[in-house]
Amino acid sequence: MYYDIYLVGVGGQGILTIGEIVAEAALKRDLPANFYPTKGMAQRGGFVKAQLRLGRDNVGPSIAEKGADLVIAMELSESLKALRYLKPDGDFVLYSSVWSPTAVMLGKAPYPTVEEVLAEIEKTGGKIIHVKPEGRPEFEGQPVPENVYVLGAACRYSSLGRFINPDEIRVTLENRWKKGVERNLYTFDAGMSSTL
């Protein structure tokens, strides 16, 4: 049994960390994992993608077109770059946060609307799991980390939860950040119990 995940977003959202957490959880139960992050050049705000391939030894790092069981997209516009990688019966988790490039902020360049993006995802035939940034709760007065929240929602609503037990993700979260365990588990569970 194997499972391929294609992740897209922008630098600073913690999208690569999602991949690392899932990979770590997989490795812990001897499930082979190949994780291929592509950071690009920008420290923050640039396009970032990652490919995580689970369940096969010596698998090639790149996912073919129409090959991903799951897409996790954390930025509205960048999510469109993942369209071609979704399997026709795959799951597309869209976290529709907006990171406006400067030209968009200045009103000099267009930016797609949520409706436009949802319509495009629909054309792929995949299942849309739309996680809304407005639903992200606070913990001790601070908004919870987006990436762990989205990971929680992906575990609940996509096929990921059937492949990796959410409890394994919880254990990984606890081991990864000794500080802020409570906050991260709260965030993950908030994602798990989010409403779409």
Place this chain on the structure above:
Amino acid sequence: MSIKFISGNEAIAYGSLQAGVKVVSGYPGTPSSEVITSLFKNKPEDLYVEWSSNEKVAFEVAAAASWAGQRALCTMKMSGLNVAYDSLASVAYSGCSGALVVYVADDPGVSAGMCEQDSRGFALISDLPMLEPASVEEAYSLTRFAFELSESTGTPVFIRMVTATALSYAGMDIKDPPVFPECEPKLIKDIAKYTKAGSAICLDQHRDVIERLAKAGEIIREKNINSLSLSPEAGGLGIIVAGAVFPYLEEGLRLVDEYGLKTGPVSTLKVTATVPFPAEEVRSLIKHCSALLILEELEPHLEKDLYIEAHKLGFSGKIIGKLDGTLSRIGDYSAEQVVKGIAAALTLKLPADLFGSEYKGEKLTASRPITTCAGCPHRGTFLAINKAIKELKMKKDEVMVTGDIGCTILGMNPPFNTVWTEISMGASIGFAQGYYHSGVKTPIIATIGDSTFFHAGLPSLINAVQHQVPLTLIIMDNGWTSMTGMQVSPGTDEKFQQPGNQRLDLAKIVPALGINHFKMINPYELEESTAAIREAMTLSGVKVILSRQECAIQAMRQGKRYGKSTVIEGNCNKCKLCITVTGCPAISLGEESIVIDPAICYGCGLCSQVCNREAIERGPVKDVL
């Protein structure tokens, strides 16, 4: 022994430790840098590791260690191999005494910029064996073999990886390295081997290098480094698959099967040692099969040799690869190319919408040009160059500003649009001179980073001084080799240098070259920087401006802040001038005013200097680096 989640690059590092490597050198370059980065973190006491000033120097350091009988490793990206190659070709013909492994990382699909070149060509030119790991796991085991092969044949050996294998991570069982007996260096005086003095010596060395490659080929065959698997019955499809493409073969075959298509008997040749060409195995495959498919990324190097062997054997079946037009020389591979190749070789009909469908939605993606980070000192330099040109009543398209490699090239993008060219390390200075000699009358500016200047800019500046070329060179000195992940350069602060190493100060080196005019500026002071650049542009001779501030990312990691920029809401009318001019990622538009994100603002104060409504308070600033 422990299971670690490591990258292909780290696997090279661990494999080298397993082989008892003694000296490691290299120059940073994506996607190769992590080999040395990880060795610095995980270094046995008796291992010498360095970031060299450039790849040629790095190669020479490693090569000499191997001539003294030690095991040495040298690492670089493909562009670096171009730099190292002069010495490398010479050493290839001499051979080595200990072991010399050259690790080069290519970037098919171009995730990091620069030419999408195939370094296998270099191994072919100098008759050096080349090993291409197909996975993180293979990178680990093949590295050890590479050292053994080098030592037993006396030839330098290449390991080539591509971005996807170099930068992807897999779980690996890493053993503690064995204990190696102390290896005393040997001083070998052998004029016939270690010089090129006279044609007799050179001709002998040419014969030797050919013989060494043949011997390496025999060992590669004995050890079954390339694996041939023939189908039980003759005929059917034969697939040759090189290096990093191999893992996609099984996936591609499975996909073909899932589409309900029948391949019939399939034989495969996995080529892990791509140089020398595995002629014997290829001949067996040709004789066994009725159609052939060759899967290799980038250039059709193996494919051309395959045609030769097929011709010699009178093979009349199909050969599918790049030369017949089925597959592309451009970009990286996935299972997609495997499926396409199999379908072409067996004339199978794939579902029409399988790959390469048009996704109109992709075109809706907002363009996101990469720009300098919040607080980046280069921002100040670009703004000052633009301002100086304007104040001299010239247009930006009248003033040539040559660019160089690294973060300083971000000046080509909006909102700056300052820099015109990007060629290779150090080339901004040579190109500026050529533009002058072509007859350009307007001022010419060359821009370069500090590490790039140390790497290959110095000889070019010397040329400009000797030939008295009137140009303004702006060295943007942020104290780090930043874009490749913050490696130490010769100019990095003493406290980050390795113990016993010495920092070189550009403020002392550059004036000593006999340039006509030298000035140091603080790029966070826009007026002052603009005035200095403007002045230099009007003077004759070679002018150098050293624009110095530490990389803001590195400074912030040390807990530093240059100042504190605060929005005065009442004064801000949201004219967006600060965003338009600086493009700083820390600034966004809020409800009442612009908003500065305190988490990423370094307090450089450039936004405050650009604002004409006193809507951003700068606050006190720290001393210049």
